[in-house]
Amino acid sequence: MKKYSMLSFLTLFFCLSVLITAQTPPSEFLGFDVGADGKLADYSQIQAYFQKLADESSKIKLLTIGESTLKKPMLMAVITSEKNMAKLDTYRGISKQLRDARGLTPGKAGELAREGKVMVLFTCSIHSTEIAASQMSMEFAYKLVTGDTPFDADEVLDKVIVLLAPTINPDGHQMVTEWYRKNVGTKYEGSRMPWLYHHYAGHDDNRDWFMFNLSETKAVTKVLYHDWIPQIHIDEHQMGSTGARLFLPPFMDPPVPTIHPLVWRGIALCGTNMAYDLQTGGYQGVVYGRSFTGWWIGACDDTSWLHNSIGLLSEMASVKIASPIYIDPTELPNSYVEKRIPFPDPWPGGWWRLRDLVNYELTLSMSLVKTAGLHKEDLLLNFYKMCKDGIEKRERGAPFAFVFPKDQRDSPTMLKMLDILLLGGVEIHRAKADFTADGKLYPAGSFVVLMSQPYRPYAQALLEKQKYPDLREEPGDAPIPPYDNAGWTLPLQMGVNGDRVKKSFDAPLEKLEKIPYPVITPPGTSASYIVLDSAQNASYSVVFPLLKENAEIYRSGECIEGTGFTVSAGSFIIKNTPGVQKILPPLLKKRHLTAYELGNVDDIPKTPLKRYRVGLYQSWLSSMDEGWTRYVFDDLGIPYTTLHNKDFKGAKQKKADLRRQFDVIVFADESPEIIKTGKPDPASRYGRYFTEMPPPYEGGIGEDGVKALEEFVASGGILVGLNDAGKLFVKEFKMPARDALEKVDRKQFFCPTSLLNVTVDNKTPIGYGMPGEAVVMFTSSPVFGTRVPSGDWDRKVVASYPREDVLSSGWLLGEEYITRKPALVDFTYKKGHIILVGFRCQHRAQSHGTYKFLLNSLLYPEIN
Ligand SMILES: [Zn+2]
Numbered sequence: 001m002k003k004y005s006m007l008s009f010l011t012l013f014f015c016l017s018v019l020i021t022a023q024t025p026p027s028e029f030l031g032f033d034v035g036a037d038g039k040l041a042d043y044s045q046i047q048a049y050f051q052k053l054a055d056e057s058s059k060i061k062l063l064t065i066g067e068s069t070l071k072k073p074m075l076m077a078v079i080t081s082e083k084n085m086a087k088l089d090t091y092r093g094i095s096k097q098l099r100d101a102r103g104l105t106p107g108k109a110g111e112l113a114r115e116g117k118v119m120v121l122f123t124c125s126i127h128s129t130e131i132a133a134s135q136m137s138m139e140f141a142y143k144l145v146t147g148d149t150p151f152d153a154d155e156v157l158d159k160v161i162v163l164l165a166p167t168i169n170p171d172g173h174q175m176v177t178e179w180y181r182k183n184v185g186t187k188y189e190g191s192r193m194p195w196l197y198h199h200y201a202g203h204d205d206n207r208d209w210f211m212f213n214l215s216e217t218k219a220v221t222k223v224l225y226h227d228w229i230p231q232i233h234i235d236e237h238q239m240g241s242t243g244a245r246l247f248l249p250p251f252m253d254p255p256v257p258t259i260h261p262l263v264w265r266g267i268a269l270c271g272t273n274m275a276y277d278l279q280t281g282g283y284q285g286v287v288y289g290r291s292f293t294g295w296w297i298g299a300c301d302d303t304s305w306l307h308n309s310i311g312l313l314s315e316m317a318s319v320k321i322a323s324p325i326y327i328d329p330t331e332l333p334n335s336y337v338e339k340r341i342p343f344p345d346p347w348p349g350g351w352w353r354l355r356d357l358v359n360y361e362l363t364l365s366m367s368l369v370k371t372a373g374l375h376k377e378d379l380l381l382n383f384y385k386m387c388k389d390g391i392e393k394r395e396r397g398a399p400f401a402f403v404f405p406k407d408q409r410d411s412p413t414m415l416k417m418l419d420i421l422l423l424g425g426v427e428i429h430r431a432k433a434d435f436t437a438d439g440k441l442y443p444a445g446s447f448v449v450l451m452s453q454p455y456r457p458y459a460q461a462l463l464e465k466q467k468y469p470d471l472r473e474e475p476g477d478a479p480i481p482p483y484d485n486a487g488w489t490l491p492l493q494m495g496v497n498g499d500r501v502k503k504s505f506d507a508p509l510e511k512l513e514k515i516p517y518p519v520i521t522p523p524g525t526s527a528s529y530i531v532l533d534s535a536q537n538a539s540y541s542v543v544f545p546l547l548k549e550n551a552e553i554y555r556s557g558e559c560i561e562g563t564g565f566t567v568s569a570g571s572f573i574i575k576n577t578p579g580v581q582k583i584l585p586p587l588l589k590k591r592h593l594t595a596y597e598l599g600n601v602d603d604i605p606k607t608p609l610k611r612y613r614v615g616l617y618q619s620w621l622s623s624m625d626e627g628w629t630r631y632v633f634d635d636l637g638i639p640y641t642t643l644h645n646k647d648f649k650g651a652k653q654k655k656a657d658l659r660r661q662f663d664v665i666v667f668a669d670e671s672p673e674i675i676k677t678g679k680p681d682p683a684s685r686y687g688r689y690f691t692e693m694p695p696p697y698e699g700g701i702g703e704d705g706v707k708a709l710e711e712f713v714a715s716g717g718i719l720v721g722l723n724d725a726g727k728l729f730v731k732e733f734k735m736p737a738r739d740a741l742e743k744v745d746r747k748q749f750f751c752p753t754s755l756l757n758v759t760v761d762n763k764t765p766i767g768y769g770m771p772g773e774a775v776v777m778f779t780s781s782p783v784f785g786t787r788v789p790s791g792d793w794d795r796k797v798v799a800s801y802p803r804e805d806v807l808s809s810g811w812l813l814g815e816e817y818i819t820r821k822p823a824l825v826d827f828t829y830k831k832g833h834i835i836l837v838g839f840r841c842q843h844r845a846q847s848h849g850t851y852k853f854l855l856n857s858l859l860y861p862e863i864n
Pocket residue numbers: 127130237238
């Protein structure tokens with residue numbers, strides 16, 4: 001009796017505890033099945049679901065890892081056994097210890113690998129329209145914590161710590177779900193949004209992974225290389241609808257040469273296991289080794305490769321957001337109908353739904369957790385070995401270090417670059433005394449990035465020049481391009497002067513924990529004038545707020561040599577008034593900028609600056625370059641007004657008078673057809689995928705807009721056309737120029753996003769502050785050849801490609817098509833100017849070295 005009552009008590013207790021800890025499935029919480037046709041969980045629902053699951057289960061913990069651009073919390077769930085959950089800090093510590101072989105014996109590393117747990121990071125839906133993974137994440141988490149897994153969850157979660165970020169672009173997720181819901185049931189169901197799905201970057205939020213401009217990138221980067229250091233990382237995406245159902249790694253050629261071979265083997269191991277488990281489950285249409293190359297450093301998963309982590313990518317065939325699509329078998333391209341070794345089981349066509357994507361993604365995600373568990377010790381030990389090789393083994397021809405001399409044309413920009421390197425996990429030293437390396441003397445205070453370090457593959461790939469291999473199916477074929485950039489060298493993009501040092505050297509070095517920004521002493525009150533060097537981007541940042549306060553500012557027509565300083569032509573001369581003395585010091589401090597004092601400036605040729613009113617065009621087809629331009633303006637504190645199509649059209653009988661409202665109007669890189677008509681050229685690759693926009697977002701600036709712009713320039717305005725946008729003005733205004741690459745075939749000329757050398761005239765306003773030789777980012781760029789003008793026109797070539805050796809980093813085929821041709825031209829038309837920049841001078845907010853071309857256009861000193 002007594003025994004019986006004890007048992008019933010235990011039974012009751014057990015039932016109660018089950019009741020208390022019962023986990024709510026996502027379908028019950030959301031009121032619909034995950035992946036159901038036409039149904040999406042928005043960000044607040046996802047957040048609430050994960051919170052609920054974390055309240056109900058001790059196997060999941062919900063963390064906030066940062067804040068999005070529009071101030072939403074960035075979430076990451078940690079899922080593992082209860083036992084591990086109590087020791088998360090210990091396991092994070094082990095990951096960190098294994099990364100640094102210095103002071104770690106192989107025996108100790110083996111012990112740590114046995115004791116440690118493998119960490120696997122899942123990042124979902126960075127591209128917000130690729131929304132399936134964010135939905136899947138809820139079911140994935142639920143199944144893991146409830147043990148509804150194709151493996152023994154207790155056993156595997158004892159070895160594996162799953163880090164799961166349901167979306168790493170929460171702002172975009174919210175925008176996309178709202179836009180989708182608004183248009184369900186209309187003919188615009190599943191259509192594209194008229195704006196970028198990341199406030200600044202749109203799709204390029206996955207091109208920011210070495211520059212870390214975006215707060216989202218920073219948050220995940222801290223997880224990757226500072227706080228958790230996962231050995232495996234998968235980023236789950238979607239691609240077009242009619243090819244394979246799913247791409248999984250291995251990737252295709254070529255690889256970034258500095259990446260450790262064990263990374264590629266690890267990728268093959270995990271990718272193949274995922275494909276194997278999918279095939280076992282009867283999932284058709286999985287492909288590997290196509291489309292996605294190993295040559296890139298700027299994407300979320302790719303940057304992991306360079307940090308000795310197994311970086312994986314999954315790309316599902318898309319539906320229309322959450323609406324199913326039917327694909328007729330005849331619509332599948334031949335390359336996805338034939339059986340091939342990397343594609344042994346073609347999908348036959350038919351209906352394709354969001355739930356299909358969720359099922360594939362659940363299967364591959366589970367498979368990855370299983371593989372991580374199976375190889376736990378190997379994965380940890382190999383991570384240690386790869387990092388150890390980075391520290392110890394120098395490959396033939398590899399440099400010993402990169403050195404960045406203390407004195408730079410633009411020191412604040414160099415310090416910014418070093419800050420970026422630190423966030424990417426790169427070790428940086430500073431010399432405590434003068435030293436010599438490769439026969440060159442460097443002063444104390446110079447910065448040294450030794451190649452002996454755990455993340456050597458990353459540091460080297462980021463700091464040295466790229467040489468993209470010439471790959472073709474057959475000789476004479478068009479070359480096979482990389483997935484994105486061919487070249488990205490960070491110091492070149494940022495205009496930072498540095499040396500690749502081959503031979504080893506000794507120097508007294510101190511390791512930096514943070515960047516030693518200088519203490520800025522503001523100029524005294526006695527000087528009549530203050531000078532800011534035009535060679536430093538930060539000077540422009542300071543000038544805009546000063547102009548807003550109506551400070552008296554000039555641009556010098558020549559270099560200025562003062563007491564203890566020399567500054568470039570175009571430097572800013574500021575009258576040192578009490579007003580200036582009040583606002584200048586915090587501005588200098590914020591931008592780490594040194595100002596100089598001057599007495600008499602009578603003998604310096606100079607032109608006054610006024611407060612410029614800047615307009616920036618934004619189409620309804622979401623140009624990423626426009627987003628990045630906005631980012632640069634916001635980052636540098638430049639005031640501007642966003643202009644839409646209607647602003648170029650005037651009201652009723654009245655024409656738009658742009659000149660009355662603006663001094664400068666900037667058009668970021670966008671196709672001339674889109675700007676004028678709101679539609680891409682139907683013959684272009686992009687044209688094939690174009691669908692009609694809802695009425696408020698139809699059309700472009702139109703014929704009226706073109707006319708209004710012509711009048712804007714004629715009456716003294718400055719019109720800036722970045723990259724492709726310039727072609728609109730060349731054609732419409734019949735400018736004395738033509739695109740020299742207009743009819744050139746890809747077999748003759750090909751330059752996939754690479755860094756090219758240019759010669760700059762830095763005595764002319766648009767070239768002010770630039771060095772005489774610079775490096776620019778060429779990406780599907782036009783090359784504006786000019787001719788002798790007549791009538792109302794004149795032109796000044798500001799930058800041009802050299803006679804030879806045009807390529808700096810990346811790949812260039814057909815150099816002769818652009819040698820000696822202009823890269824940037826300042827045209828005069830009647831009273832105004834049209835500036836055509838034939839490259840991406842503010843490329844993804846990375847190319848700080850050429851920002852000045854844009855900034856000078858905004859602060860043109862001779863405006864009428
Ligand atoms: Zn994507």
